Amino acid sequence: MSALDVSGLVWWYRRGEVVLHDLDLRVESGAIASISGPNGSGKSTLLRLIAGVVVPHRGTIERASRVGYLPQSSDEPPVRLRASTWLDSIAKMKRSHAADADTYARELGVDEALKGPLEALSVGTIAKVLLLGAFTAHPGLIVLDEPFAPLDAKSRDALTQMIGRAAAAGAGVVVSSHDEMPSLSGEHYVLQKGKLTPRSPDARRWRVLTSSPDGAVERIVDAAGRDALLRAALDAGHEILAVEERT
Amino acid sequence: MIAAVAYYVLITARRQAVLAPIFVFVAVIGIVYATDAGPALAAATVPAAALVPIGAWIMRLVAGVESKPFADVTLVALGSQTRRHISRGLAAAIFGAGLCVVATLWARIANPHPYPTGVVLTIVAMNLVLVVAGIGLGALLSPPLGVTAGAGALAATIIVLVSLVVRFVPPIGPVLDAYLAHRTAGGPALIEAAVVGFVAFGIAGRLARRAR
Numbered sequence: 001m002s003a004l005d006v007s008g009l010v011w012w013y014r015r016g017e018v019v020l021h022d023l024d025l026r027v028e029s030g031a032i033a034s035i036s037g038p039n040g041s042g043k044s045t046l047l048r049l050i051a052g053v054v055v056p057h058r059g060t061i062e063r064a065s066r067v068g069y070l071p072q073s074s075d076e077p078p079v080r081l082r083a084s085t086w087l088d089s090i091a092k093m094k095r096s097h098a099a100d101a102d103t104y105a106r107e108l109g110v111d112e113a114l115k116g117p118l119e120a121l122s123v124g125t126i127a128k129v130l131l132l133g134a135f136t137a138h139p140g141l142i143v144l145d146e147p148f149a150p151l152d153a154k155s156r157d158a159l160t161q162m163i164g165r166a167a168a169a170g171a172g173v174v175v176s177s178h179d180e181m182p183s184l185s186g187e188h189y190v191l192q193k194g195k196l197t198p199r200s201p202d203a204r205r206w207r208v209l210t211s212s213p214d215g216a217v218e219r220i221v222d223a224a225g226r227d228a229l230l231r232a233a234l235d236a237g238h239e240i241l242a243v244e245e246r247t
Numbered sequence: 248m249i250a251a252v253a254y255y256v257l258i259t260a261r262r263q264a265v266l267a268p269i270f271v272f273v274a275v276i277g278i279v280y281a282t283d284a285g286p287a288l289a290a291a292t293v294p295a296a297a298l299v300p301i302g303a304w305i306m307r308l309v310a311g312v313e314s315k316p317f318a319d320v321t322l323v324a325l326g327s328q329t330r331r332h333i334s335r336g337l338a339a340a341i342f343g344a345g346l347c348v349v350a351t352l353w354a355r356i357a358n359p360h361p362y363p364t365g366v367v368l369t370i371v372a373m374n375l376v377l378v379v380a381g382i383g384l385g386a387l388l389s390p391p392l393g394v395t396a397g398a399g400a401l402a403a404t405i406i407v408l409v410s411l412v413v414r415f416v417p418p419i420g421p422v423l424d425a426y427l428a429h430r431t432a433g434g435p436a437l438i439e440a441a442v443v444g445f446v447a448f449g450i451a452g453r454l455a456r457r458a459r
Contacts, residue, residue, distance in 0.1 A: 092250030
């Protein structure tokens with residue numbers, strides 16, 4: 001079953017510049033699609049279209065009936081509500097309840113923050129609460145616009161696991177980023193010149209963290225570089241601290 | 248939809264900005280009923296007329312109460328612009344209904360003229376219809392339609408002034424003609440004003456669906 005089916009999508013700005021050209025994307029239930037691309041390539045516009053915030057100029061978008069959406073992080077003021085009340089309201093609007101919010105909140109380290117007003121929270125914590133809003137109420141499609149950008153390393157790992165679990169529970173997940181993303185399974189696409197193209201495995205990057213006499217050394221390398229680096233580190237008697245794929 | 252209406256009422260009530268139209272309206276009825284305001288129906292037309300711009304003001308406040316990221320999340324959770332538009336309209340109507348009750352009670356208490364049940368019901372209907380007209384017109388001047396606050400205020404002022412001066416232009420003119428000047432029947436004037444409100448609200452909803 002498909003969580004998202006985008007067909008022949010066309011979008012242009014008011015000034016006439018076409019951003020998305022005849023774009024197709026299908027995300028099955030339980031699948032993850034990560035979309036990367038440079039700034040200004042139209043990722044946020046594409047995700048707003050996918051989530052249903054705006055309607056396309058041409059083309060069709062079929063999506064699961066219940067959608068969770070995380071907009072791109074910004075410093076605009078939040079609504080004046082307690083964070084938990086906001087989450088409850090969003091869940092009720094989705095005709096569900098936010099019973100699962102506490103679990104996600106603990107993972108992201110914002111369970112205490114939920115008891116307070118949104119306007120008292122930092123931009124980063126508000127971003128996490130918005131993230132909870134996207135995941136709660138068992139959405140069939142989760143659309144996340146640059147979710148890793150405002151997060152610390154620990155929260156990035158937690159989010160990676162949350163995405164994996166949501167997909168395992170049957171949700172289709174679409175994630176965007178303009179830079180390196182932590183390892184996510186599923187399909188990887190690059191949005192450039194208005195077209196989505198599958199990202200070749202050779203283009204994938206790896207984060208390798210090794211020990212050295214001067215401390216830990218981190219390098220971002222391609223697959224060949226990763227293998228060479230690991231061999232060299234082991235030959236030198238250094239410890240391999242982490243190897244993870246970046247998209 | 249009920250959850251969304253409750254949400255909009257709650258977040259709007261927590262903004263100090265909503266106090267401005269409430270205070271302005273309370274000032275209007277305070278001035279009208281400070282002395283003998285005259286027969287009940289005629290006296291009630293001035294606060295009722297004021298409910299058109301006040302309703303438009305409240306609608307704009309409700310529609311703009313969320314910052315863009317939160318507004319987008321609400322829209323996605325509700326699943327359609329139409330649901331969000333109706334939710335915002337109903338939330339504005341709840342505030343408007345509260346003002347209608349205040350205006351009617353104030354009149355009943357402060358004005359030393361008789362207020363038989365039929366007159367009270369007519370005043371309530373007049374207030375409700377004109378606040379609905381104001382909400383409908385306000386929807387045309389509110390997010391997600393790209394009307395700036397200044398342009399919205401100017402447009403609302405022009406609509407109200409034209410309707411006050413050109414007496415056949417709804418929503419205010421015909422109501423004043425009927426209940427203040429007693430030149431026409433009140434029923435058709437109220438129906439006309441209600442139609443203006445609902446049509447304006449419907450057009451705003453259709454435009455919002457296409458808003459990009």
